[in-house]
Amino acid sequence: MAFTLWNLLEATLLCLNAVCILHEERFLVKMGWGANQNIQGFGEQPSVRSQVFNLVRSIRTVMRSKYLSILCY
Amino acid sequence: MNLVAAQKGSRKKRVSDTAAMSAPAYPPPYNPYASAVPGNMPPNMNMYDGRYVLPPPYTASPDYSRIHPSFPPADQGFSIPSQFLNEPLVANVAMQYGQALVGSGKQLVGQELEKYVPFSRIKYYFAVDTRYVTKKLGLLFFPFTHSDWSLRYEQDGPVQPRYEINAPDLYIPTMAYVTYVLVAGLVLGMQDRFTPEVLSIQASTALAWTVFEIIVELITMYITNIQTNLKTLDLIAYGGYKYVGIIFAVLLSILFHKTGYFIGLIYCSMSLIFFLVRTLKVQILPIGTSPSHHDPYMHNSGNKRRMYLLLFVAGIQPFLMWWLSFHLISPPVPKS
Numbered sequence: 110m111a112f113t114l115w116n117l118l119e120a121t122l123l124c125l126n127a128v129c130i131l132h133e134e135r136f137l138v139k140m141g142w143g144a145n146q147n148i149q150g151f152g153e154q155p156s157v158r159s160q161v162f163n164l165v166r167s168i169r170t171v172m173r174s175k176y177l178s179i180l181c182y
Numbered sequence: 183m184n185l186v187a188a189q190k191g192s193r194k195k196r197v198s199d200t201a202a203m204s205a206p207a208y209p210p211p212y213n214p215y216a217s218a219v220p221g222n223m224p225p226n227m228n229m230y231d232g233r234y235v236l237p238p239p240y241t242a243s244p245d246y247s248r249i250h251p252s253f254p255p256a257d258q259g260f261s262i263p264s265q266f267l268n269e270p271l272v273a274n275v276a277m278q279y280g281q282a283l284v285g286s287g288k289q290l291v292g293q294e295l296e297k298y299v300p301f302s303r304i305k306y307y308f309a310v311d312t313r314y315v316t317k318k319l320g321l322l323f324f325p326f327t328h329s330d331w332s333l334r335y336e337q338d339g340p341v342q343p344r345y346e347i348n349a350p351d352l353y354i355p356t357m358a359y360v361t362y363v364l365v366a367g368l369v370l371g372m373q374d375r376f377t378p379e380v381l382s383i384q385a386s387t388a389l390a391w392t393v394f395e396i397i398v399e400l401i402t403m404y405i406t407n408i409q410t411n412l413k414t415l416d417l418i419a420y421g422g423y424k425y426v427g428i429i430f431a432v433l434l435s436i437l438f439h440k441t442g443y444f445i446g447l448i449y450c451s452m453s454l455i456f457f458l459v460r461t462l463k464v465q466i467l468p469i470g471t472s473p474s475h476h477d478p479y480m481h482n483s484g485n486k487r488r489m490y491l492l493l494f495v496a497g498i499q500p501f502l503m504w505w506l507s508f509h510l511i512s513p514p515v516p517k518s
Contacts, residue, residue, distance in 0.1 A: 113386040117394055160405045 128165055129172045300415075307352035307415060309342040317347050318354060322426050323450075325457040331464055348461060352415065355422020362388060362425045362506075365432050369510045372436070388506055392421050395502065399495060406487040411465055420458060424499045427454050428507045435511040443511045451500035458496040 295301065321328055333348050334341045343351040366384045370376045396417050403410070427450030435443035 112390050113383060114390045114393075115386075117390040157405055160407055164401070164404065 125168065125172060128168050131165070131169075303413075303415060304352065306342060307350070307419060309344050310351050310353045311344050314343055314347065314351070315354060318351070319426065321347070322354075322423060322457055323430070323453055325453055325460065328460075331460045333464060348464075350416050350419035350461075352419050352422070355419055355425060358425035358429060359385075359388065359392075359422060362429055362432075365429050366507075366510055369432055369436060388425075391502060391506060392418070395421055395498060399491075402491060402494065406491065408488055408491060412462075416465075420462070420495070423457070424454060424503050427451065428503050431503070432507050432510055440511060443507075447500070447504060447507075451503060454499050454503075455496045458499065459492060462492050462495060 292301070331348055334346050340346065340349050343349040343353075363381060363385045367376060367381050370380055396414070399417055399421075400414065403412075427447070430450055431443055431446035434446035438445075
């Protein structure tokens with residue numbers, strides 16, 4: 110029950126890692142969750158699924174960007 | 183005061199020394215090693231420390247080199263008139279230049295910090311006064327009779343909390359959070375369970391849960407694509423109001439143990455849920471009176487999502503209130 114800030118940081122890191130390592134081609138497309146598969150018309154409100162995919166995609170892009178990898182090395 | 187006394191003392195010494203040293207005695211800012219604000223530091227040439235001000239700009243030093251070779255002879259009394267004419271102007275210009283540099287440096291640092299922590303926005307949330315705080319606390323404990331929950335707006339944001347009772351503020355949540363940590367220490371001390379680490383564990387836990395709750399709310403708002411006027415700081419403010427209820431329930435538990443705790447908890451949960459639903463209804467749910475202003479692409483499903491978000495925000499409060507405090511109540515066991 111002592112869910113401190115450190116635990117929160119650890120949990121966030123693990124979740125971000127999980128989001129990053131989901132491989133798009135091998136796994137998500139086969140389950141129908143690929144990012145190219147649901148193209149919507151412009152005027153409609155984006156569905157929950159497309160927002161989730163956008164979020165996952167953007168997290169992956171940010172985490173894989175050059176600047177962050179420079180920070181690690 | 184010591185500096186002024188030292189300066190006066192040293193000024194006395196310098197007046198008597200002008201006969202011997204022939205350096206200009208009046209006024210002290212002539213000395214390029216003195217601070218930019220005259221009269222603060224003793225005009226002692228050995229004491230150059232850059233604590234208060236930037237080093238003097240170059241405009242001062244040529245003057246000093248001009249002064250230096252032309253020492254007036256010992257019996258000439260006050261000063262050479264040419265030096266006297268030039269000095270105040272140059273000293274003023276030097277002072278203004280130094281002050282301008284400091285001002286622009288401060289501005290630059292402020293701008294850089296603003297990108298990471300929005301200080302100017304935070305100032306809005308702390309613009310409260312006593313009347314607002316008392317009324318808001320009364321509203322948190324008894325919101326059932328309040329009728330007007332709308333929020334008045336200025337040009338770009340809501341009116342300051344000082345003038346508008348329905349505006350969120352960060353003062354009450356911050357104070358309630360600190361008081362919660364202190365009350366937790368008090369209650370644990372009364373049960374002989376207190377160690378100093380417990381305080382930091384409590385503070386960190388409560389903060390972690392608040393951060394987690396806000397992250398969940400932000401992600402939910404992004405995923406369901408709800409456009410509201412709520413900012414992150416608003417969410418922090420609304421999430422912090424539960425600490426007031428927690429404090430009340432825990433204090434009741436000191437007197438009446440478990441029954442008092444649960445009664446206090448249930449009552450505070452009810453009033454907090456009511457308060458949050460009425461306050462956030464204005465901000466999350468769309469106002470039905472102006473259909474022409476709406477985005478023509480908005481679907482009706484947006485309403486359902488907004489309602490669920492509202493219920494989620496309001497419903498998670500009692501759960502978190504219980505989770506953050508149930509370990510603090512003392513069991514009604516008589517001590518032997």
